[in-house]
Amino acid sequence: MMNVSVKDWFKSGSPWVWLNAGAVSLCVIMVVGLLGLIAVKGLGHFWPSTLYVTEYQTRSGEQKTLLGEITDSELVSAVQLKSAGYQVPENLEYIDRQLLKVGNRDVYGQDFRWVLSSSVTSQTVLEDMVGIERREWGNFYGQLVSVKENGKTVVSVADAGFDATWEALQARIERALTLQDEIHGIETGAIGSINYGLERLRLKERGLELQGDTDPIKLQGIVEERAALNAEYEVLKEELNALYQQAQRDQLVATTIDGQEVEMTLSKVVLAYAPNNMGLFDKIIHYIGKLGEFLLDDPREANTEGGIFPAIFGTVMMVLLMSIMVTPFGVVAAVYLREYAKQGPVTQVIRIAVNNLAGVPSIVYGVFGLGFFIYFLGGSIDQLFYPEALPAPTFGTPGLLWASLTLAILTVPVVIVATEEGLSRIPRAVREGSLALGATKFETLWRVVLPMSSPAIMTGVILAIARAAGEVAPLMLVGVVKLAPSLPLDWNYPFIHLDRKFMHLGFHIYDVGFQSPNVEAARPLVYATAFLLVLVIAVLNLAAVAIRNSLREKYKALEH
Template identity: 65%
Template structure:
């Protein structure tokens, strides 16, 4: 058999070499490389969104309740009534090391994560069970899920409905009567929250103002003898507020009495009986008896509750509205602070400062500030804004509140200023790059027509640089929305009892602490005692935060492109 001849070496002619060199010189390879990088970044972003959505959004779906028996070899069967959360393949060796008695001839087994609920009865509401030991499976239509204000969900069967301790309905009639009475309890709960947080909150705020005004008079050396009129006004105001409070307190007692009227008698799958007042139930439903459209309606109802309600159960139940509100308000305040300072700094460096060594050093310093770890900004904000500036403001304007600080404590104002300094380099660099793109001939033409330098900057240069300015601002917003480390030092908290914006004068309370989506993710994911209950909420909150940041960046691109088209003729 003849030997295969060796391949001839590639013989590139001078013409081929010149073609390759011309192709590289044309920049086409770099265009394709850039397109590939953008495609990879886009795919990663979409994959991240899909992952968080797939892990978080199913949490709100009303899953069916599985009734079964769990029987380990040689043990008595244990009754179950639970939601099947997930399943996974686990090696036999790992299961044996966990204490399970298994035959090692099969390399892998399926393990299920189930939610049994009833934390007050069983201690833990999530369990890992071996799938092959779950026997006699069924899905009874009368199985009930109750979402409670505390102790998580209850899984069981409705036995009776009580009114003032007396049974008024049993069986199916009890479930029919429960739906109407739960709506009544929800209305009472809503009225109770409106009174406690709205009207009584305003009264407490007014009483605190009266106390501070009285203290202010005392610090000014005014006594009841030489300032009787001022003290009488404050006493009359306090008496009026006390009378209003007594009226509301009477109504609160009536509402709580009405809420305590109804209760449910339920039985768990293992026969334990429990009586739960309707005042402690947020929602009840029978998932196994619900059709597709009924489940879809409940799904969107729970999803709306997630974005519009307050959290409960150590942030593992309820909603995240205070965190959304705090994040948006902080970002808006940060934008108000960072925009003028960033644009003015860029204008000075590009249009007024003498281009020399000092200016170059300033630019290097600005670029280096963009790489400083965010926690360093948090330490600066705590020391300078909170302790120095805030403490000084308390001494000058809020002496009557001392030793309790007003501005000398972390709050949303100091958090916004800290993030404004953190994102300032981004705005400066983006604005300065936009100013550098404006042709010098346009400035000279404006000056030749009699405009001053300030008019030229305001009417010609800044409008044409606005796409770059907007891009820098939105990028700053996108970064600030996801920062957590500095906020832990300058204002963010696990749970804020009141929003920084309400109906009490001066309506915007910049000294208050606030909740933030990023910190909420950290708190629920790493500080929650119930890890399995917190995990889907971490994904759902992460999905919401990432979606907000993506929308901000898309908005930045659209705004930039519109501004470019608007000033395209001038730029040409």
């Protein structure tokens, strides 16, 4: 009886339903676990860690002291350590060692140190230890000594105590940051616009020269505009020099844990904090501020410090441009294959070719984009429309436009297949009813068939976004760079600069993870950037899913 029941159970298909459900559940658990690991490893980097004073013995028996954060720990084979000359206990097979972020790269030459737990003689937490985030040389860890103005001590810990010196330091750092923001605004805003205008005048003058146009009125106009821009630049230059002098006014003096004194100008300081004196609320405020810096600031220190806003902006803008380009191409191709092309061997071969294109390695598309779009198409555009800029290329060089077009070609098979599936699901009676009422075939397509198949089109766009947003290999050939000096969108005419190179989150992960000179400092940023890339793709996909669901509800009645 039991055998019959088991046999009937298998015939009913229930085991396969449960097997599929278990596989889906396992996949969900693995995805959530992976995202959780990435989030913890990446986002935990911005929490202010306790600074420990670690005393340990070196291989030679010398006693040394380090101040820093404990960022990692691992087990190391005792045999391996003995072969390297370390003294280890005989009864241990593995020994734990800690990775300390000690900062002070300008003093020590490296800002991470591995220390064996067996060699540590003491590890204590002292108050008033400070961390100083700098624009160069990474973090500084040590003790605050004094604050200076124009080389003269204003307040010191020895005279006024730590709290008073700390308050004075924070106020002057805030002032220095305000000055730096003003300097950056002038350099990238007003002076950047002037330089852009001068370059346009140079190209305009070169264009007149190539045309043989010697009209004195036109030339005089160029001279007058150039003189006005130069005069404006001189005014801004004086203002900028005054701001630079003010920014150099304040300095701080601090000592490392081993007594080496370091003086630094506050214009080079981003943030000063005392993690050992922080309460929970202060740490949360610090954490939010660091997250904001990561999301909104430009990168520093070979992309291992600062933020990744240009990479976020470049990724989103490229995906949006790619979506705008791929949708009409994919829809038109699908409409032709389904509605207009004669269904036969040739059309079938075209469909097979489209499906095969989806399996071509992405780097092949990158090579095609480099050869066709950049060298051939971009070079031809430069010859026809930008001869005055040659030999410097305008569109004959990797840029945002060519990257978006390359990814559009890479993802167009996905849109074609999804759109064809949507068109095939529209009942024939709907088409015949529209034609019977006097509509032309094009009107039927435009007003009835395409709106009803729009959810399928959006499905194709969603799949295209999911694939294109994470691609890196083709972008390395057609437009992405390690660090872009300016965004492809600004206030200078024509406002959207499709010829500019841009940053991308996927390439940023590759660059920081594999090309960084400071691997230990870069590692948490790899996790954080990877988590952010997943979030960006999820947000873009969710927006497309919301549009698709809205369209599906709108045309559900017509489908039935």
